[in-house]
Amino acid sequence: MRVAIVHDWLVTWAGAEKVLEVLLSLFPDAELFTMVNFLEVEAAPILRGRRIHTSFIQNLPGAKSNYRKYLPLMPIAVEQFDLKGFDLIVSSSHAVAKGVIPDPEAVHVCYCYSPMRYAWDMQNQYLKQTGNASGLKSIMMRWVLHRLRLWDFASAQRVDHFVAISEYIKRRINSVYRRDSLVVYPPVDCRKFDYKKTRKKFYVTAGRMVPYKRFDIVVEAFTKLRHLELIVIGDGPDFKSIKSMAGDNVHFLGYQSDQVLAGYLEHAAAFVFMAEEDFGILPVEAQSAGAPVIGYGKGGMAETVIHGKTGILVSDQSVDSLVKAIREFENERKGNETAFCAIDCHENALRFSRERFCSELEFLFDTVAKSS
Template identity: 55%
Template sequence: MAQLANNETVAVDPRRFGRVALVHDWLVSYAGSERVVEQILKLWPNAELFSVVDFFPEVLRSDVLGGKRATTSFIQKLPRARTAFRAYLPLMPLAVEQFDLSGFDLVISSSHAVAKGVITSPNQVHVSYVHSPIRYAWDLQHQYLAETRKLRGPKSWAARAVLHYMRIWDMRTANGVDEFVANSAFIGRRIRKIYGCAAQVVYPPVDVERFVPGGRDRGDFYLTASRMVPYKRIPLIVEAFSKMPERRLIVIGDGPEFARVRELARPNITLLGYQPSNVLIDYMQRARAFVFAAEEDFGISVVEAQACGTPVIAYGRGGVLETVIDSSDPRFGTGVFFYEQSIEAIVDTIKRFEARAPFDEEVCRLNAARFSVARFRRDFAGVVECAMGRHAGLLTDDQQALVESRE
């Protein structure tokens, strides 16, 4: 039995699942996808872990991975793999196919790149939790080429050839998955469009037991927090607030775009760089609103902010449409959307946000509670139970009704 935060339990009978393998793309940091891995390992603590590379922070390994070290691929030992493993993306399909999973009854892949491409047999059940199909190989290809300055020339054609190969491989390996699980309905639609398969939605776990309202007066500042990578659009938010010198913005996070953000920042914008979670929570509890400009698959930080009772100002595309309630009546809403990634749209939405009456902390909190760790464990365990039962032809009446309701 797996004990949950709110004293619920999920029955996970090892005799039913047999030997379990958990495959994750790469283990290098503790971000959204690794939180999913963490909770899957709480459900199946005896699962064996596989990953293309494992450079996970040792200080977190015991708490997050149960002290496990992954079986890794040959990429682990290639030059500069620790800092530049993404450069080996063209080799990752080959690498992940070399994992010998023949001795396992259940294979769970946690995939935003290549993990779902592991080779399994008809006698095994493969459940793939998809954070996203490979973003830059599919609908973000042109954005990737522009961001990496590979729109023309030999490097451009080489990159396009690699991405073409990745798309063919990615589509072919979809046939090896018995049950797709999407982290949002948005990603479920991408799975349907790309792989031609239906996916059940199980939202990722958010630590709503830790992200809580602070019981203090709100400050006079807005907050954004993220890894500073291009698609997160942190420079766009900073530029927008540079046009509003009377409004303060706090920025938490670091990454490749930090230098650019620093150049754009004006005196009303404070850059704090990376901060531990207790500092992030403190600012979330006191911010007027959390500002989010990315088209995200789910957006855990958006839910964390609401769990702190903080409303959200977000780009109205992707997963936020499922996690934020934009209502003309702030008594029932948890945020406000803008529908164009532009300075003007953000400035206008900030003004619209301020024109509304104060948002209710409790409404924000209750909305965030829908995405708890307990709910993830219960729903994901149920999906895997159904997949195993379907494979064995042993579905109970309740499980069969659940399967039919989701198809």
């Protein structure tokens, strides 16, 4: 069976790429198709020796640093991939990868992280990021995004089977594409954490500092709770502005390796996270390391954190709600040392292990192959 794996783009090694890594391990002989590839082999050893096909966008001016500006060309680019002769096509998609035109005899399974947010609910953010929030150019771009939504919906109808990363995304796929989907949670490497280490009194938050991650809420809450220590790991465009609002009890470490992050998670009193994520790997990794999670109970986190057992979820993204939740957590731990215990957190995280992901996908692909 000839297999093609289609991924949106390869510029960083983040959550979607960790899923891609497992897909490539499941299909070691698969050929890889992507809009652009600017990853060094050292960052992704699994790509070494792999046959990788890129689109014409790879060679356009400034594509390495501004590939997102070519989003309006990506539907055309992804449709140019020649997939004739492939029996199974697996698209790893949050933008355009699912829009390939498959061989009529092929089966196309899309592992969908989200319907294209640039064209749908994140349209205004995309326009701001590209400098097209107002003016005549903004009107033209809004028309382009309108056309992109039409293409996005139409191309979704070419997919044979959708697989969603969470129940939250399953609902969005149904709402946007009018398609049903199966939920297979992304893989989390639970083996790299030691949940048995001694808990300390500091709290941890981590991630890329962009507006929707809501680091401002977390930092402002702990600035009010001056008797508690917060460790902030990560960088991004909002780093300086977030740091400027912090009290002396909030410590910024910037970008850190996975090993350093794991060390803090294994000792933290809790992990704090106020973003609305489609799934959210970090809260699961925190639980795997034995750290309970305090955060926003919407999106994927509503599915990965057990309220009252492996963490505390709040109903709105506000400083007051988070402060109240942290105080509740502190009181629970004082009154009962076994509350939010590390073993419960770790065992809950195992529901999202890499082994479970591989098993569920292998079963799905076997079923698809037998029915085609």
